[in-house]
Amino acid sequence: MERLFGTDGVRGVANIKLTPELALKVARAGGYFLGKDTERPTFVLGRDTRCSGDMIKGAVIAGLCSIGGDVIDVGILPTPGIAYLTKRLKATGGVVISASHNPIVDNGIKFFDSNGFKLSDDMEDAIERLTKEEKDLPRPIGADIGRVKRLDDAGDMYAKYLMSQVGIKLDGIRVVLDCAYGASYSIAPYIYRALGAEVISINDDPVGEKINVNCGSTHPEVIKEKTREYQGSIGISFDGDSDRVILVDEEGNILDGDHILAILGIELSKKNLLKNNVVVGTVLSNIGLEKALSKYGIRLLRAQVGDRYVLEEMFRSDAVIGGEPSGHIIYLPSVTTGDGIFTSLMTIKILKEANKPLSSFKGIMIRYPQISENIKVKDKFGIMTTKDMKSLIEEVNNIIGNKGRCIIRPSGTEDYLRVTLEGEDEGFIKELLKDIRKRIEEIDNAYF
Structure with a gap:
């Protein structure tokens, strides 16, 4: 089995x-x-x-x-x-x-x-x-x-706790929420309205047939387009169980988990709240995040993919914050796992206190081109142990050198290999990904 x-x-x-x-x-x-x-x-x-x-x-x-x-x-x-x-x-x-x-x-x-x-x-x-x-x-x-x-009253208990952790009113702020027809459908709009924000909420019915379908944090283009309809708004997009979040600023720029982590980590450091001046990311965290944090003397530690591995590294390094590009962000003083609603509130609190728009933080991190692809294979763990796969990984790393990164790993939830390439030249890594896909398919057919 x-x-x-x-x-x-x-x-x-x-x-x-x-x-x-x-x-x-x-x-x-x-x-x-x-x-x-x-x-x-x-x-x-x-x-x-x-x-x-x-x-x-x-x-x-x-x-x-x-x-x-x-x-x-x-x-x-x-x-x-x-x-x-x-x-x-x-x-x-x-x-x-x-x-x-x-x-x-x-x-x-x-x-x-x-x-x-x-x-x-x-x-x-x-x-x-x-x-x-x-x-x-x-x-x-x-x-x-x-x-x-x-x-x-479970929802009320959770909502009151999150609001108590923010400790600030959001009067004068307008948010557009994409609830992905998921678990945040009712509680996210309620919390933002209770804190005084003006709320436009979409995909906010508990319709199981539509959960994550062309909406939510895996489809940030939806919240980007909707936010454009309401000038001066902040777009907030959750996934089906609301443990991750993606933001869109009032200019239509998409901020993923890396960008959010850069904002939170740097602001916490400025307030002397970033323990050990460490932020935990994953092997998929963009090089741009590492460079942005280093300007403030902050170290980025990389864990395996998965927010529980981020959490384990946070315990090991005694860090207070960590996260993933997908928008899982853990801030241990307040939450024990990725929390999309709390992360969005924490970010907007920074804007409110600084009296700045979210777009003023868009330059805090320069994102390096990064492309990913899921490649269907018959045995996602077995293929990684083959001689040909090990040879392919070594060959790709030699080609990229110190100008980027290549990560090939089994998906933790589906029957795919996830291939991620990162580098300065997007055209080059796109062509390289085509070659990698072809080689993986050949190895898969030869061994399985």
Whole structure:
């Protein structure tokens, strides 16, 4: 059986790869692992708006209750809200049913520990072993079977917390929100209006058939175009579970996670709030981010792709902020995982305090040309171990030298190799990517 856990939990096409039967097994294994030292474990459970959400939720609830765990059902809520409530309610763990930015046919299951942090590789490995071994896990009966409780004010609790962390009114600011038909559909507009901002909200219905479809943070052109309709506005685009965000300034410039991280890191440093003068990015973070931070004496540390790997590096280096180009930003004094709403609020607070438009920060980072492509392969892990693939990577690195970077890695959530090239000459790296794609397809056909 292939590995269940990817870079962000267990994901797959709902009812094909992620079946209710598998969801039940994963929930039983995860519930047991997280709650084995607790007499009566409690789990906070929430989801995004996907059509398969109810089906997977039913299986997960059954799994958790069947090992004696009580469930606090918070309904549709952003992933970071579930992380916050897990810690706030002193639960044993949190469970999110979401495939984040993935297509609507996918769904996923990810866990948080009692402090609202994603699990380490070792912890996920342990849950995976329990799932696959189908070991005899507890089967309580009678009153010892878990119960389910609905928490109707979960959204209010999360919203009030975020507003308390911002501590500033947003009067005079107009925002255009793209909620991607996802988990932020109601709570993001509510928070911004409660803080005094004028809000134009699009794709803000909980329609699972449309989640992430030509909208949200993976389609920034949508929020860019909408922001142009309202001069002087700030565009804010979330993904399906609102753990990432992309911004658009009033001139129509798109600011991805690297650009946002540059703004936040530099401003925190100016206020002596950037511990150890370190910011954590990933191997995919643009060279431009590294150069922008270095002007202020800030070091960029690179982790593996995945916000939980960013978090692990933040713990190792005692950093307070880290993130990914996709818009996952973690600011540990306030949140335990990527939080799109909080990140947008934190950025706008800087603008409000400085009395500057977002466009005034567009030159803080010069982005080097970077192109990426997903290449379908039969065995994304196996191909990376072949002699020909190792030879290809070495050859490409020799061609690029110190004028750019090449990253070839298995996708953590889909059956692709993700190839990313970065360099000064965009035309050159585009031609190089064509050659790489051809070589990878040849290697894939030869070995598998």
